[in-house]
Amino acid sequence: MEQLVDVIIIGGGPAGLNAALILGRSRKNVLVIDEELPRNRVTKESHGFLTRDGVTPAQFRQIAREQISVYPSVQFVKDTVISASGSDGNFEIVTAQGQTYTGKKILFAVGMKDRPLTISGLQEVYGKSAFVCPYCDGWELRDQTLALIVNSTTALHLAKTISGWSDQFTIFMQGAEELTIEEQAELAQHQIPIIYSPIQHIHSVEGMVQKIECEDGTLIACTGIFFTPELIAGSDVPRMLGCESADTGMMIVDEFGKTIIPGVYSAGDSASRKYQVVAAASLGSMAGVSINSELLEEAWQSKANLSLK
Ligand SMILES: Cc1cc2nc3c(=O)[nH]c(=O)nc-3n(C[C@H](O)[C@H](O)[C@H](O)COP(=O)(O)OP(=O)(O)OC[C@H]3O[C@@H](n4cnc5c(N)ncnc54)[C@H](O)[C@@H]3O)c2cc1C
Known part of the structure; x- marks a missing residue:
């Protein structure tokens, strides 16, 4: 002792x-x-x-x-x-x-x-080209083509926040809960694409994301990710x-x-x-x-x- x-x-x-x-x-x-x-x-x-x-x-x-x-x-x-x-x-x-x-x-x-990351390929890019906080890493990803991996609680808030760093991003909805009609309308007004199909895999090279593949076959190219941990x-x-x-x-x-x-x-x-x-x-x-x-x-x-x- x-x-x-x-x-x-x-x-x-x-x-x-x-x-x-x-x-x-x-x-x-x-x-x-x-x-x-x-x-x-x-x-x-x-x-x-x-x-x-x-x-x-x-x-x-x-x-x-x-x-x-x-x-x-x-x-x-x-x-x-x-x-x-x-x-x-x-x-x-x-x-x-x-x-x-x-x-x-x-x-x-x-x-x-x-919690352990369940989306295939996310662990490989976490901290290299996928981040959780725009105040920490938004500057490095400014004006890039981004993916926001979010749920119904965080989608609108993160979209508004990220718009301060880039206006080129796609929302990938994960989880069972849906956005309200009002939230969908607000995102549509800003012409923000929303993908509802779950992510199948995040493709990357040496930690740098290249594209996101969804279960329905959709492929979206991007160079950075923000997600809700x-x-x-x-x-x-x-x-x-x-x-x-x-x-x-x-x-x-x-x-x-x-x-x-x-x-x-x-x-x-x-x-x-x-x-x-x-x-x-x-x-x-x-x-x-x-x-x-x-x-x-x-x-x-x-x-x-x-x-x-
Ligand atoms: C990917 C990522 C990037 C980030 N980038 C930034 C950034 O750029 N700028 C910024 O301001 N913030 C950033 N943050 C947030 C920042 O890391 C945290 O806010 C900060 O580290 C919190 O400090 P802390 O001392 O509370 O906890 P931590 O820094 O997490 O330290 C906690 C420590 O406690 C230890 N510990 C836990 N349990 C035990 C135990 N039972 N026995 C002994 N030790 C234990 C852990 O091992 C760890 O060393 C980032 C976070 C993430 C996830």
Whole structure:
């Protein structure tokens, strides 16, 4: 059993790393446990974070870790957390490699995970010419001939959004639910083709999409794809402690990342739908501040109690 640290951070993406930076600078003993499987690992470049536009996700983490290494009270372990127990002030974490760690507070910065992609050929192009967020990758696909692989909930919204980057795109409807008459009329007004036949296969060369083949034989050439991903919670471990989550898998927290379980926090994609590196880092920072405040308050009170004895 390792020594009791102030904070165990589970997940070393932008949220967990920014929390570690704040807590390290606050002189707290921190252990970051990270299995190093972030959602954006499929992509070559990460965009939209000031001073880091265009770096690889791995470079982003490497720079962050180098900067955090200045603060000696932060330690990193590569491992997967498989269970958690205990309560505020004394949580116990067990990992896949059989290690046990104890911490006063816990921050889950575990992100979200993509459900396995079921469309044939989509995995091969994901992160190379198929993306999920136009703010992250729309610029690189501007003015190209695109395919939007969507469902009834996301079709109109994504069409409107993508129109800011390209006016040449085809909608590929997937799933049983249909668009409403009004939605169909709105898309028709903008002369956006809609294909209802399910996708049979996405043809690509070295990750670059060439054409999409549908079950009814339709073949549409395109050079880029945006699609609606299906997400699940990054980890089941928060539930073992009684944390609440929405149907989407997103953990329920207050504005500082506090869950309903005392001493347990969550930040980043696991606790918000902002899904951007800069947002995840910001939420991690806020959670770090909140955790530090709680630890300071506890230390302050316990010193006062001792002096009364
Ligand atoms: C294809 C793609 C491209 C993207 N491009 C951009 C972009 O260009 N710009 C942008 O701003 N955003 C982009 N995003 C979104 C961005 O990646 C996320 O918003 C951001 O990474 C969220 O940070 P996070 O720290 O919350 O989670 P993550 O970065 O996902 O990190 C979570 C970490 O927790 C670890 N973890 C999970 N469970 C456990 C466990 N039980 N034990 C130990 N470790 C665990 C994971 O392995 C992972 O390392 C992209 C997303 C995708 C899918």
